[in-house]
Amino acid sequence: MSKDTVVIDVKDVITKFGERIVHDGVTLHINKNEIYGILGESGSGKSVLMKEMIMLLEPYDGKIAILGHTLNTIGYKEAQQLREEWGVLFQFGALYSSMTIAENIEVQLKEYTNISKQMRDELVRSKIALVGLDAHVGALYPSELSGGMIKRAALARALAMEPKLLFLDEPTSGLDPVGARHFDKLIKELRDMLGITVVMITHDLDSIFSIVDRMAVLADKHVVAQGTLENVLQSKHPFVEEFFKNEYTKHTYRDKIGLK
Amino acid sequence: MIIISKLNLILPIIVTMNEQFLVIKIENDSLKLFSIGKWTLSSIRQIEIQLEKIPHDKKIIWDVSDVSDFDSAGVLLFKKYYERFKEETLVDVIAYTSVQKEMYDLLAAHTLEAIPQRTEHYLENLGKKAVNAYMDMKDFITFIGHVFVAMFYALFNFKNIRIKEMVYHVHHSGFNALLIIGLTSFLVGMVIAYQGAVQLAKFGADIFIVDTVGISIVRELGPMITAIVIAGRSGSAYTAEIGAMKITEEISAMRTMGFDPYNFLVLPRIFALIIALPLLIFFSDIMGIFGGMVASQLQLNISMAQFIDRLYEVLEVKHYILGMIKGPVFAFVIASIGCFRGFQVSDNTESLGLQTTASVVNAIFLVIMFDALFSIIYTGLDL
Numbered sequence: 001m002s003k004d005t006v007v008i009d010v011k012d013v014i015t016k017f018g019e020r021i022v023h024d025g026v027t028l029h030i031n032k033n034e035i036y037g038i039l040g041e042s043g044s045g046k047s048v049l050m051k052e053m054i055m056l057l058e059p060y061d062g063k064i065a066i067l068g069h070t071l072n073t074i075g076y077k078e079a080q081q082l083r084e085e086w087g088v089l090f091q092f093g094a095l096y097s098s099m100t101i102a103e104n105i106e107v108q109l110k111e112y113t114n115i116s117k118q119m120r121d122e123l124v125r126s127k128i129a130l131v132g133l134d135a136h137v138g139a140l141y142p143s144e145l146s147g148g149m150i151k152r153a154a155l156a157r158a159l160a161m162e163p164k165l166l167f168l169d170e171p172t173s174g175l176d177p178v179g180a181r182h183f184d185k186l187i188k189e190l191r192d193m194l195g196i197t198v199v200m201i202t203h204d205l206d207s208i209f210s211i212v213d214r215m216a217v218l219a220d221k222h223v224v225a226q227g228t229l230e231n232v233l234q235s236k237h238p239f240v241e242e243f244f245k246n247e248y249t250k251h252t253y254r255d256k257i258g259l260k
Numbered sequence: 261m262i263i264i265s266k267l268n269l270i271l272p273i274i275v276t277m278n279e280q281f282l283v284i285k286i287e288n289d290s291l292k293l294f295s296i297g298k299w300t301l302s303s304i305r306q307i308e309i310q311l312e313k314i315p316h317d318k319k320i321i322w323d324v325s326d327v328s329d330f331d332s333a334g335v336l337l338f339k340k341y342y343e344r345f346k347e348e349t350l351v352d353v354i355a356y357t358s359v360q361k362e363m364y365d366l367l368a369a370h371t372l373e374a375i376p377q378r379t380e381h382y383l384e385n386l387g388k389k390a391v392n393a394y395m396d397m398k399d400f401i402t403f404i405g406h407v408f409v410a411m412f413y414a415l416f417n418f419k420n421i422r423i424k425e426m427v428y429h430v431h432h433s434g435f436n437a438l439l440i441i442g443l444t445s446f447l448v449g450m451v452i453a454y455q456g457a458v459q460l461a462k463f464g465a466d467i468f469i470v471d472t473v474g475i476s477i478v479r480e481l482g483p484m485i486t487a488i489v490i491a492g493r494s495g496s497a498y499t500a501e502i503g504a505m506k507i508t509e510e511i512s513a514m515r516t517m518g519f520d521p522y523n524f525l526v527l528p529r530i531f532a533l534i535i536a537l538p539l540l541i542f543f544s545d546i547m548g549i550f551g552g553m554v555a556s557q558l559q560l561n562i563s564m565a566q567f568i569d570r571l572y573e574v575l576e577v578k579h580y581i582l583g584m585i586k587g588p589v590f591a592f593v594i595a596s597i598g599c600f601r602g603f604q605v606s607d608n609t610e611s612l613g614l615q616t617t618a619s620v621v622n623a624i625f626l627v628i629m630f631d632a633l634f635s636i637i638y639t640g641l642d643l
């Protein structure tokens with residue numbers, strides 16, 4: 001594992017909210033070109049960890065480095081550059097409600113590049129088509145969209161700046177199963193072709209079994225299992241046992257979890 | 261001319277901006293195009309400019325395999341110009357990598373017709389605004405109807421009145437506003453006295469400053485200042501609170517649980533203001549007169565004792581009562597507009613801002629309108 005291949009390096013991160021300790025020494029690394037899942041029960045600090053990675057929160061202690069930038073000591077300019085290199089999909093879309101979907105996707109292109117209006121339109125249309133939305137959706141406002149459509153539109157916006165790094169907070173929650181698989185397929189295709197790195201918080205077993213390469217399981221303030229599905233399945237932690245080896249998964253994914 | 265074209269044969273023309281993304285070799289019957297460098301989002305503009313300069317009168321042979329880096333924007337740009345050149349001339353893409361092909365196919369499989377524009381004619385806008393204004397009016401009347409029904413119901417089911425919420429709102433909208441209302445009234449009282457003093461001193465009628473300040477504050481300015489401050493302070497808060505609950509679907513949740521929002525959200529706020537506003541007006545009266553008293557002493561040398569003496573003589577109780585009567589009316593107007601605008605919030609953040617603004621503007625306007633109405637009635641009744 002050379003230095004260039006590690007895109008995200010999280011070391012001994014401690015997070016506290018007042019007296020409540022959320023992370024007590026979380027360490028993980030994410031390699032280039034991989035789809036990395038962050039799993040864990042509710043309240044285990046998955047979203048908080050992601051927020052720390054995208055500089056919305058600062059950890060109490062520990063070190064996070066993204067694409068070679070150490071976040072603890074990052075300056076304003078460097079941070080702005082870094083922000084142009086990633087795309088973030090928020091759990092509930094977080095689309096700007098005063099702009100149409102097309103404008104939402106276009107906004108960063110307009111602010112940060114000098115691409116012509118005509119080409120911007122092409123880019124926006126291609127992104128909207130890519131996530132499986134219709135042309136007329138581009139002219140609608142977020143409040144006029146259903147939850148699933150908002151998710152797709154938000155993915156289109158996250159992809160707008162051709163990010164090297166994609167953060168997805170529960171990308172498939174709230175989508176219908178067909179849409180969710182389409183989503184998985186699209187993310188995998190983009191990863192394969194563009195060599196991007198994807199970090200996703202997910203509970204979706206289908207996503208975990210089909211597209212996630214490596215994952216970290218957060219529980220009890222620590223990473224209790226990490227690595228490929230096989231590695232994680234060897235963990236004896238109660239959450240891992242419960243999550244991967246319950247009656248449903250035993251039945252549905254028997255070959256994947258190594259049951260005969 | 262001939263020399264130039266000869267040169268073209270020998271030297272590849274390099275279209276240069278700051279960086280080069282295309283190498284062109286013109287041959288007799290064709291034009292060879294080599295894409296090089298980074299075809300990524302950050303260089304799209306420059307590549308586009310260079311592509312625009314490509315003549316397409318000959319067959320184009322395009323080699324894209326030497327691109328050092330590309331993203332979907334780069335491929336999209338290639339696709340756009342590939343299609344455009346193809347309309348004019350023969351285009352042959354001779355070399356590409358498999359990943360480029362995959363990306364191209366993915367983009368080609370997901371294309372979209374133009375996004376319809378949301379254009380609005382000004383007549384259409386005018387019509388919409390007129391209909392909206394009419395609907396707002398209708399909705400407001402319905403809302404007031406609901407409020408009265410809820411009030412009537414509360415009268416006969418006394419235990420249904422939410423005392424705890426009411427006290428909370430009296431505290432927040434009433435008690436917490438004391439400082440700002442006191443200060444505003446004090447300053448207005450002072451200003452009135454200063455302005456009056458200059459005029460009255462000309463006639464040697466200094467002592468009449470007491471009449472001016474006393475009656476105008478108690479009858480008009482006290483209630484008015486209080487109502488305007490409260491409209492800005494609490495009316496907007498009511499809209500924002502209820503509007504935020506609307507956005508997060510808390511109101512819908514309440515309805516499904518059988519908690520009537522009128523009873524739980526609107527009535528406590530209206531009752532609270534009806535209780536708090538007259539008390540605040542009383543406080544405002546005192547502070548306003550005190551302000552006038554201070555200014556009179558400074559400007560006209562009327563001592564406080566003299567001022568109070570004169571106040572006893574001229575300030576009849578009726579002025580105080582006439583001022584006070586306005587209190588509950590203003591309170592009802594402010595609280596009901598505030599709550600109504602809150603319910604009008606649709607499920608986006610923008611409308612929350614719009615409705616909060618509308619709430620304050622409407623409330624202040626209606627307060628002034630009702631004040632004018634009171635003046636007409638009082639004059640008509642010779643009060």
